Amino acid sequence: MTEEKNMEPLWWGLFSAGGVVAAFLVPIHIIIFGFALPLGWISDSGTLYRNWLVKIYLFVLIALPLYHWAHRFYFALNDMKLGLPRQPLAVLCYGGAIVGTIATVWVLLLL
């Protein structure tokens, strides 16, 4: 329990950093990758993602909002009073974000 309390500022920092990234960067990416590319408005050779600056940018874009999700989803489910056990839920949410971060690093290194 004390460890959980000490970790709180870290999770909160990641939550708000992820919130900022999601607020400013995500909408245009939904337009590009959710609509423009699939519907053929524009094409993409995929060479851009080999650039290291782009990789760092993509890491920030993908990984940080996952912590934002973890924090919000965990507290929203708690607030919904569904009777879900707190600790496994926390492990699932924050652990999910950590797994997502590792997966992001792995994919970006492969590119």
Add this chain to the structure above:
Amino acid sequence: MSVVRPDKSKLFYHELPPSWWLSKRSYFLFMLRELSSVFIAIFLVVFLIQLYQLTRGPEAYAAFTQKLSSPGWIVLNLITFLFALYHSITWFYSSAIVLPLRIGEREMPRNLFVALNVGALAVVSLVILVLFLALKG
């Protein structure tokens, strides 16, 4: 900086039903705001899978992108886009409360703060779009 926290087991808690957030518009909007993060996370995971396809070759990447053109994905992305905008707006409003900007002695009006952030969102989005179009190859 030590705060005495009351022992929760000794406090009286009024039990809420799981549907409490449906009982009032503002509660419902709060839950929608929290839920926006789920849609954003799903979009980012799909985006990551799309990038992973590139490691399997340009054909796999093109095939996956093609798959995303089905009506189901387009509808999901449309919903996600609306949720993302809702997140942006509500985030700017919370920022106005948490990190108020001051003009001299006075606090900047919240609506002006939000409007400036919406402007910044538009500029950032345009810059990303132009950079992407210029560099995508």
